[in-house]
Amino acid sequence: MAALRETAERFGPLTDAEADRLALLTSDWQIIADLSFADLVMWRQVPDGFVAIAQCRPSTGPTVHQDDVVGTKAAPGRVAHLRRAIDEGGIIASREPRWDETYAVREDALPVVMNGSPIAVLTREVSQAVSRSSSRLELNYKGAADDLLHMITRGEFPVQTSVTGPRRGAPRVGDGVLRLDAAGHVTYASPNALSCFHRLGVTGSLMNRSLPRVTSEVVLDKGHIDETLAMVVMGRAAWRTDLEANGACLSLRAIPVTEQGERTGAVLLCRDVSELRRRERELITKDATIREIHHRVKNNLQTVAALLRLQSRRVAAPEAKEALAEAMRRVSTIALVHETLSGTLDELVNFDDLAQRSMRMAADVASPGVQVKIVRDGDFGLVPAQFASSLALVITELVTNAVEHGFEGREIGTITVMASREQDRLHVSIEDNGVGLAGEPSGLGSQIVRTLIENELSGSITWRRLDGGSVVELDALVGDDR
Known part of the structure; x- marks a missing residue:
């Protein structure tokens, strides 16, 4: 603090x-x-x-x-x-x-x-x-x-090792308060606390009743009672846990009351978090479903790439083989994005790792006979999933174009990729030390790149010839704030 x-x-x-x-x-x-x-x-x-x-x-x-x-x-x-x-x-x-x-x-x-x-x-x-x-509630x-x-x-509160847990729904005083004696019997329960336990299926008053026994009676699976729950309802440890029964869920937090190190009772806070936990479970289910969808899409795209590879082996015309190879590479790039998304809990992609893998794949496939060194400077950062596929295709196409046309007739070459972020605006420069541009590219790959940059990423792209190479610079919007 x-x-x-x-x-x-x-x-x-x-x-x-x-x-x-x-x-x-x-x-x-x-x-x-x-x-x-x-x-x-x-x-x-x-x-x-x-x-x-x-x-x-x-x-x-x-x-x-x-x-x-x-x-x-x-x-x-x-x-x-x-x-x-x-x-x-x-x-x-x-x-x-x-x-x-x-x-x-x-x-x-x-x-x-x-x-x-x-x-x-x-x-x-x-x-x-x-x-x-001086109502009973106020006195207690x-x-x-x-x-x-x-x-x-006496230096006994708060407890240094107190664990309240990271989950949402931490109980507060206004949600419900119980006071326990050293044996775990209830000496006072606020009206809100009583209502919380009634939702669990507890009937009657809680006064002078053993809270551990009350909770054990409503827990359905009595053979698998969490040790944390037992410690909390006894007031033995400054912990937090959830208690679920009969379709309701309570968040419980125990604060042991001690005197010279001896436990004399506890203050227990409780809160009905049934709706909150239900929504959290729904979100977890949706996250799992989305990850499974990404995984299946990746598998389907890999199947398509394999079919294209088989088809290219049966085609004799060089132009047809090259077209199928390019299609296979583009499908594999999109599959790589979905593979990344299937392993994350949110819809943000760590694009630095994805870019490194896609650029290496593009360089190896484009010209197997050329040893290409890829140098990356700067960070792409996190990119929302809806822009990841388009951006990955753009980077792959540009690297492929540099390898195929910049290093023709050479055995080695270097491609330098520089990336920088200004909030949601991404600036990328891809420079090679090849033979240089004869003019602005006009093939299918460059048309795909220009279309994706202008229509999907709300950006711009320029190609320039350098002394001893060429450079392409692109500017793209890769954030939700459009």
Whole structure:
């Protein structure tokens, strides 16, 4: 989290370990802000007081700070309260609420501890402008927040090895909260959490019931219960997992509550992600189908190329054999594009690898008796699938033309391909050290190239003669922004 470190180091040095600890806390403190219905502000001590280096607003209640406070210094009247949190090492509640403009703010301060030493101060600030009744939900939310804040004062939250998983649909406080005791029994379940488990097929209240037993009863395949699921529903590990049953899917995240290293309970967040997982499975199925289609197209094109090769062996006329060989080469180039697409999860082609293979194939097929060295400079980058076939055909035709006509009567030659990208605009230069151009090409290959460049790639192409060779330059649009 570079921004936090840069802000903090404007007011004093910060070690790598301290920066990592503060970044880990701020990446996960939204849970505490939502459970507390309060703003959180992190303060760094400086010689003449404290300065704010990070803040977090709640999504479950009104915010105290309409404007950002990062980079501002604490008012002189608050310095003693913040220093007391460092000195006493616990949660220090303000004796009297302070007034911000027209409303009162009640503030708790606590030290952020790492390896037994405070490295920052955290304040929890609650607006008193709107009176909130002490409902059962609010009392349990604040109780869970207090448990996590006490862990911060002991350096036990967040857990360094916490794994929440990369999948989408991470549960939040507003989605559903359960509190568990050390044995995995439910001591509180929010209404949203109860609704989530009802969708799984759980009936009745969850209060005082063993959550591991409840989940094992609804899981259909009881012989293959994931170990991660058991650890999460027990609240034993700071992990995240999915629970599926009866056509519903819940995303679960456990936050163990510890005291001096001993687990005393857990906070469990849950979210109904049934629709999200269904869409993800549909996308996976579609991706697999698209890859299979590309694979079959590649196989069919290779079959066509093989048929053309067989036909060319039965043809005696040189011109007919040459025409069939050219058709076979073009079909093989398109097959190479589909082979590349069949091995990727998206519709983008790494064209550098594809270009290298197609150019080598074109050089070997065009003139087997000439040793052609191909030098590539620059990158083609990622090219959308709808432009890959056209671009590959263009590059193959140009390299083939350079080999067949530029190195006629020679044993060796060099072709230099230079590529550069400016966002979606591609610039390519293909230069050879052959005999040079007698004029602008007018054969079938050059007609195919010009048609593809102008109609499919919205670009332009020019041929030029050089001293000791020739060069062709093309400009093409190979992006979705047309």
